[in-house]
Amino acid sequence: MKKRLIIAGVIMVTAMLIVAAALLPGTWSKVSFDAIVREGVVEQDGAMSLTAERITKTYGNPLCALHIAERTKTIDENGNKISVRDIQTGDTIKMTLKNLSIEGNPPYYPTVFEIKVVSRF
Numbered sequence: 001m002k003k004r005l006i007i008a009g010v011i012m013v014t015a016m017l018i019v020a021a022a023l024l025p026g027t028w029s030k031v032s033f034d035a036i037v038r039e040g041v042v043e044q045d046g047a048m049s050l051t052a053e054r055i056t057k058t059y060g061n062p063l064c065a066l067h068i069a070e071r072t073k074t075i076d077e078n079g080n081k082i083s084v085r086d087i088q089t090g091d092t093i094k095m096t097l098k099n100l101s102i103e104g105n106p107p108y109y110p111t112v113f114e115i116k117v118v119s120r121f
Helices: 002-023
Strands: 030-044 047-054 063-068 073-075 092-098 112-119
Touching: 030 063, 063 112
Parallel strands: 073 112
Antiparallel strands: 030 047, 030 092, 047 063, 092 112
16 A cells, blocks of 8 residues: 555656646746857858857857747847847847757757847947
8 A cells, every 4th residue: 555655656746747847938948148249140041040159158169050030039238129130240149048059060059049239349
């Protein structure tokens, strides 16, 4: 009887963890860092990306490629919405993205939640 209660408890806890993980927004693994735009928006095969050089939290190659999606929020220094094309080479930006990169040179970040221009070149 005691074994059955323990097994039932473990199953219930596991089920609750699975449900919680499914209900959490996909932004729970966010990371933010500052960078300088090294290559402005590039469009290839219908996808937009830009290359930036991290100036904070740099542990390896500071360059990174960022996938810009329709849901990527882009704002200026004052918090006003801007087009991603308004971001220019040399601008300092704060990026908020999913803490996941794909190996490459430079590393590629497929999910960018927000790009905020901190200062203009």
